[in-house]
Amino acid sequence: MMDTMGVIIACNDKVNLGELERVRSVSAMPFGGRYRLIDFVLSGMVNSNIINVGVATDYNYQSLLDHLGSGKPWDLARKKYGLFILPPFARHQESISGDMEMNLLTGILHYMKRSSQKYVIVADCNNVCNIRFDDVVAQHRQSGADITLIYQKTDKRVDGEVYAALDENNCVTGLHYGNGNKNCTNRLVGYYVFTKEVLVSLLEKCQLQGKNNFLHDIIGATVSKGRVMGYCFDGYLRSITDIDSYYKVSMDLFDSRIRRSLFVADDKILTKTKDKVPTRYLNNAEVKSSIIADGCIIDGIVENSILFRGVTVEKGAVIKNSIIMQDCVVSESAMLDSVIMDKNCVIRKGKMLVGQPDFPIVVGKRRTI
Amino acid sequence: MNKKECIAMILAGGQGSRLGVLTRDLAKPAVQYGGKYRIIDFPLTNCAHSGIDTVGILTQYKPLELNTYIGSGQPWDLDRNDGGVYVLPPYMRETAGEWYKGTANAIYQNIEFIDKFNPEYVLILSGDHIYKMNYADMLSYHIEKNADVTIAMIPVAMEEASRFGILQTDDNGRIVTFEEKPAKPKSNTASMGIYIFTWDKLRKELIEDENDAASSNDFGKNIIPKMLRQGSALFGYKFEGYWKDVGTVESLWQSNMDILESDCLDLYNEDWTILSKSPLESPHVLGKNSNVKDSFITEGCYIDGTVKHSVIFDGVSIEKGAEVVDSIVMSGAVIGEDSRIYKTIVGPGAKIGRKCRLGLDEEDKYKSKYCSGGVSLVGADVTIADGSAVGRNSMITENIKGGKR
Numbered sequence: 196m197m198d199t200m201g202v203i204i205a206c207n208d209k210v211n212l213g214e215l216e217r218v219r220s221v222s223a224m225p226f227g228g229r230y231r232l233i234d235f236v237l238s239g240m241v242n243s244n245i246i247n248v249g250v251a252t253d254y255n256y257q258s259l260l261d262h263l264g265s266g267k268p269w270d271l272a273r274k275k276y277g278l279f280i281l282p283p284f285a286r287h288q289e290s291i292s293g294d295m296e297m298n299l300l301t302g303i304l305h306y307m308k309r310s311s312q313k314y315v316i317v318a319d320c321n322n323v324c325n326i327r328f329d330d331v332v333a334q335h336r337q338s339g340a341d342i343t344l345i346y347q348k349t350d351k352r353v354d355g356e357v358y359a360a361l362d363e364n365n366c367v368t369g370l371h372y373g374n375g376n377k378n379c380t381n382r383l384v385g386y387y388v389f390t391k392e393v394l395v396s397l398l399e400k401c402q403l404q405g406k407n408n409f410l411h412d413i414i415g416a417t418v419s420k421g422r423v424m425g426y427c428f429d430g431y432l433r434s435i436t437d438i439d440s441y442y443k444v445s446m447d448l449f450d451s452r453i454r455r456s457l458f459v460a461d462d463k464i465l466t467k468t469k470d471k472v473p474t475r476y477l478n479n480a481e482v483k484s485s486i487i488a489d490g491c492i493i494d495g496i497v498e499n500s501i502l503f504r505g506v507t508v509e510k511g512a513v514i515k516n517s518i519i520m521q522d523c524v525v526s527e528s529a530m531l532d533s534v535i536m537d538k539n540c541v542i543r544k545g546k547m548l549v550g551q552p553d554f555p556i557v558v559g560k561r562r563t564i
Numbered sequence: 565m566n567k568k569e570c571i572a573m574i575l576a577g578g579q580g581s582r583l584g585v586l587t588r589d590l591a592k593p594a595v596q597y598g599g600k601y602r603i604i605d606f607p608l609t610n611c612a613h614s615g616i617d618t619v620g621i622l623t624q625y626k627p628l629e630l631n632t633y634i635g636s637g638q639p640w641d642l643d644r645n646d647g648g649v650y651v652l653p654p655y656m657r658e659t660a661g662e663w664y665k666g667t668a669n670a671i672y673q674n675i676e677f678i679d680k681f682n683p684e685y686v687l688i689l690s691g692d693h694i695y696k697m698n699y700a701d702m703l704s705y706h707i708e709k710n711a712d713v714t715i716a717m718i719p720v721a722m723e724e725a726s727r728f729g730i731l732q733t734d735d736n737g738r739i740v741t742f743e744e745k746p747a748k749p750k751s752n753t754a755s756m757g758i759y760i761f762t763w764d765k766l767r768k769e770l771i772e773d774e775n776d777a778a779s780s781n782d783f784g785k786n787i788i789p790k791m792l793r794q795g796s797a798l799f800g801y802k803f804e805g806y807w808k809d810v811g812t813v814e815s816l817w818q819s820n821m822d823i824l825e826s827d828c829l830d831l832y833n834e835d836w837t838i839l840s841k842s843p844l845e846s847p848h849v850l851g852k853n854s855n856v857k858d859s860f861i862t863e864g865c866y867i868d869g870t871v872k873h874s875v876i877f878d879g880v881s882i883e884k885g886a887e888v889v890d891s892i893v894m895s896g897a898v899i900g901e902d903s904r905i906y907k908t909i910v911g912p913g914a915k916i917g918r919k920c921r922l923g924l925d926e927e928d929k930y931k932s933k934y935c936s937g938g939v940s941l942v943g944a945d946v947t948i949a950d951g952s953a954v955g956r957n958s959m960i961t962e963n964i965k966g967g968k969r
Contacts, residue, residue, distance in 0.1 A: 228847030229863070267638070451849075458846035468842035470639075472831040473599035473862035473875075480857055488847040489600070489862055492832075501847075 199332050200247040200276075200312040200391070201240040202303065205233060205259060205320045208295040209385075211437050214559040215537055219258040222250070222320035224435070225520050225538070227448055227457075228488040228501050231262050232435060233320045234466045236386075240316065241269045242462035243328040247276035249306055251299040253283050268467045281306060296409040301398055308395060315394060319385030323444050324432035325457050325464060328388070331426040335388040340366075341422035342414065343388040346381040347432055355436065357383045357410060359425055367423040370415055381425065384432055387414070393422075431456050442535060442555045445501055445518050448486055471504050479510045495525065503538075512542075516552060534558060566646050568681040570703055570760070572616050573671055574607050576691030577624030577664050582812045584934030585943035585961045586911060590629040593691030595816070596894050596912065598823050598831070598838075599860040599875050602633060603810060605840045606696070607689045608640045608649075613836055614699035618647035618681055621691070622670045624654060624663060639841040652677060666781035672770040678763065686766060688759040688783065694819050694829065695756075695807040696836055702801050703760055709737065712765045712796040713788065716758035716803045727809075728754035729784045731800060739798040744784040753800070756807060759783065765796065813959075814937040817909055820875045820892045824858060843878040843895065853884050869899065877912070891923070900950065907956070908940040916942070917950035917966075927955025935959050 205222035212221060222233035233250070240248055248271060252259060259280075265271075266278030281303045300317070307315060314335065316328055335343040344367065346359050352374040360369045360379045371379050397413050406412040417423050431453050433444040447453050458464060471490030476482070482497040490505040495512035503521040508514060511528040521538045525531060529542040533550035537560040542548070546564050550556035558564065580592025587595065593604035604621075611619050619642060623630055630651075637649030652674055654664050664670035671678075671688065678686060685706065687699055697716070706714040720728060730749045732741045741750060769787055773779050779786045792798055806829040808819040822828040831838055845864025850856060855870040864879035869886035877895045882888055885902040893899065893910045900918035908923040910916065923940040935941055935957040942948065942960045949966030 454846070454849070463844060464846070465844065468844060470837050470839055470842065472838070473860040474848070476856045476859045476861065476871075478858050482850045482856055483854055484852045485850050486847050487850065487861070 196244050196329060196332055197246070198312055199243075199245055199314040199316060199328070199388075200307070200310050201237075201245045201249070201316045201318065201328075202300070202307070203233060203236055203240075203248065203250045203318050203320050204296050204299055205250050205256070206253040206295040206299060207255070208253075209319065209436060210321050212435075212441060213438055214557050215438070215441070215535070218255070218537070218560050220252055220255050220320075221435070222252070223256075223258040223262050224321075224441075225503060226323065226435075226441075226445065228486050228503055230464060230466050231259075232323070233259070233262070234464050235323055235325070236318045236320055237269055238463065238465045239324070239326040239328060240318075241271065241465060243332075245316070245328070246271070246273060247279075247310055247312060249279040249281050249303055251281045251303050253295055253299065256280075256282060262467055264467065269465050276310070279306060294407060294409055297398075297401065297407045297412070300394075300409070301402055304395060304398055307391060310391075313391055315389050315391045317387045317389060317394070319434075321435045322384060322386075322432055323435065323457070324384075324428075324430060325462060326386075326428060326430065326432065327462060328386075331386075331428075332388055334426055335390075335424065338424050340424040341390055341393040341417050341420075343424045343426050344414065345384050345386040345388075345426050345428050347384055347428050349380045349382045352377065352380055352382075359383060361425045365425045366421060367418050367425050370410065370418060381427070384428065384434065386428075388426075393417075438535070438555065438557060439553070442518070442552075446499075446516075446552075448501065449484060449499065469504060477510075480508075517555075537562075540564070568618050568647065568683045570616060570685040570687055570699075571618040571620070571647075571678065571681050571683045572607075572611050572687040572689055572699070573620045573622060573674070573678070574604070574689045574691050575667050575670060576604060576621050576630060577670060578692065579625040580692065580811065582934060583816065584813055584932060584941055584959050586813070586816070586909070586941065587626075588943065588961070589626060591623060591625045591627060591691075592811075594630040594633055595810075596877060597694060597810070597816070598820060599862045599877055600843065601838055601840045603694065604630070604633070604691050605640075605838055606694050607691060608637075608642070609836070609839045610695075610697050610699060611689075612640045612642065612839055614697075614703075616687065616699060617642065617644050618683075619649045620652045620674060620677055621649065622652050622664065622674065624670075627651070627653060633841060635841070640839045647681070650677070666786075667783045668770060668773055668779075668787050669781035671766075672774050672781070675767060675770065678767075683763050686761050686763045688757075688761065690757040692811060693756065693758075693807060693809055695803075696805065696829070696833075696838075697758070697803060697807075699758075699760075702758075705801050706760045706762075706799070709799045710797065711760075711799040712762050713791060714760045714799045714801050715739065715742075715788070716756040717753050717800045718756055718803045718807050719752050720754045722749070722752045725749035725752045725754060729757075729788070731755055733800040737799050737801075739792065739800050742788055742792050742798070744782075744789070755784065755788075756803060757784075759788075765791075813909065813935050813941050814939050817892060817907070817937075817939045821873070821890070823860065823875065824873060845878050851884070869901075883918075894944075907938050908942065908954075910942045911944035911946065913945040914942045915947045917948055917952065919951045920948055921953040922948075923954065923956055923958075925953060925955045927953065927958070930954055930958035930960055932957065932959035 271278035474491040477494035488504040494510040495508040505522040517534040530547040536558040576593040580587040636643040642649040848865035851868030869882040879896040883901040894912040903920040906923040940958040
């Protein structure tokens with residue numbers, strides 16, 4: 196799809212991950228043992244043969260920069276186009292009003308104008324899915340719409356989400372917020388295809404008029420002109436918005452059908468590789484129903500848990516229903532249940548931490564307990 | 565090109581016929597090792613960590629898979645503007661062209677390549693050894709001794725000594741005797757097949773050797789003994805640490821088992837990460853019936869059976885009730901329900917059906933001269949039907965079809 200570019204909005208506005216997000220952009224949030232959240236949408240774009248991708252970031256983008264590097268793992272280290280990391284525009288103080296999405300998009304107007312592609316996909320970074328954009332862009336091209344928004348059918352409405360009402364031709368007739376209007380359950384997933392010149396002119400107009408709400412002033416304004424189409428994505432897609440959804444979506448990976456649809460498809464989720472050693476199981480290891488990344492050393496008991504790269508589980512340690520991120524050490528006879536542990540933590544000998552599946556305990560980066 | 569102090573040449577042209585069906589479709593250096601590596605990752609990693617940024621890889625036998633694996637050299641940080649990794653097959657010249665006749669001839673045919681970098685020293689390596697070694701230290705030793713050739717050496721078991729080049733040194737480290745594969749070895753100090761030559765000396769020797777019709781153009785048989793006879797400065801460089809020639813099915817199996825021992829090869833040292841091209845699969849999954857002990861398991865695997873003292877490569881499935889012991893299961897292989905696999909190397913992509921027995925019984929049907937020490941071998945992409953039995957020391961090269969039991 197040489198005629199389409201991608202823009203990923205890597206901001207923390209729509210997400211509240213508490214202590215986990217304090218140290219990083221949500222886009223760089225570790226997920227599923229070896230991935231970062233941005234890998235899902237970025238791989239989706241790359242797997243759809245998009246070769247021009249901009250990542251617009253707000254603050255806290257160090258770990259994101261470290262993860263993306265030159266874009267090589269996604270084949271985006273290229274002479275022509277490739278990966279562009281677009282940090283916030285310097286005039287942050289002036290433009291602080293309004294939503295971050297609008298600010299970031301306005302800040303990268305010149306990048307979009309300079310690119311030759313005719314269409315642009317604007318995408319949030321907090322979804323877990325394996326999506327190809329070819330079909331939706333094909334539909335967009337054919338329909339001649341200004342915007343095509345991607346939605347998924349859900350069975351109930353929740354606060355904080357936005358839903359689209361559609362007519363029989365898939366034309367969006369209105370946007371509904373939160374848990375009102377029970378009939379309309381087409382949840383917006385935060386992926387939009389724009390005809391680029393329309394997006395550019397809308398952004399410029401909004402800038403002049405001081406309008407700064409992306410959903411209302413860009414999407415909503417175009418809906419009222421009848422120029423927005425809907426595209427239903429019926430594969431697995433979940434948005435990470437808080438600790439609860441992070442934990443639930445992580446636990447979804449134990450469902451083999453979901454896991455396969457995400458990872459065993461023809462289109463791989465690409466990520467930075469670290470050349471870790473295979474995981475070493477020792478004589479006292481008892482591991483069941485778990486997802487284990489490379490580079491771990493396991494001599495304890497692990498059940499229903501996700502271990503990221505380089506985790507050490509010493510003899511007699513017990514880990515259940517937990518998510519343990521990179522390079523953590525769980526010492527002898529320690530016991531963890533329903534814990535989300537950020538990178539580089541150490542649980543000392545015999546310590547115990549027990550949360551509940553609907554209320555997991557979160558341990559911040561580099562803590563020692 | 566800028567002048568280079570030292571460049572490396574890796575001899576990767578050998579077939580490795582003693583590995584049987586494992587090298588049917590690929591060269592020995594491309595054979596998988598240690599869960600996620602290939603043999604050639606070890607010399608390439610050593611080069612990368614020793615600051616050697618120009619590497620020629622001499623290929624000849626079935627090079628497709630090796631060439632594809634090396635690619636631009638990026639996994640080893642060898643995609644460089646000035647230098648980098650080069651795959652060097654034999655090629656046609658104005659009058660004729662010929663295959664690499666021997667190890668020395670392979671380097672001879674690439675004199676022009678080496679001259680382009682105008683190096684002071686040339687490091688000659690084999691593509692079929694498992695070890696971690698800092699070549700920079702060996703080069704310092706070579707320079708300090710003002711040597712013409714430095715040969716890395718290691719003690720081996722006396723009964724195996726006749727498989728190697730055997731040498732003796734004086735107190736100063738200078739080599740006084742060298743015999744290639746002697747029937748009656750004088751010592752158990754073996755050449756590791758790792759040489760540093762001062763390039764102008766080697767260049768001269770290679771040309772002389774090529775003009776000698778009686779020579780078999782081999783470093784161990786011709787170049788080294790001749791240089792020793794004519795009084796050149798040959799020094800031995802003592803290497804301490806793990807080193808294994810993985811030339812046979814049994815030694816390949818043993819060397820994989822060695823990484824399960826803590827005192828053999830430390831793969832965890834962050835300063836000497838073994839670099840390789842990652843298969844990029846999702847983390848591995850252990851099912852609710854799994855029982856994994858004393859093993860290596862890597863990305864993309866699904867394990868619902870029992871795995872003990874084994875090395876499992878990427879993308880392997882081991883189904884419920886299956887039992888894998890003392891074995892090596894290579895990329896993408898499938899072990900069916902209730903099968904029992906003992907002391908077997910299962911090649912990449914092999915499909916073992918249900919209720920099979922491999923490597924358990926004394927049975928002669930598939931016995932092979934390549935397999936010894938009780939180790940059995942299943943070739944790449946071979947399918948073995950449900951309920952089949954394969955004895956010890958067996959090699960399976962074709963599908964085993966089901967039928968009467």
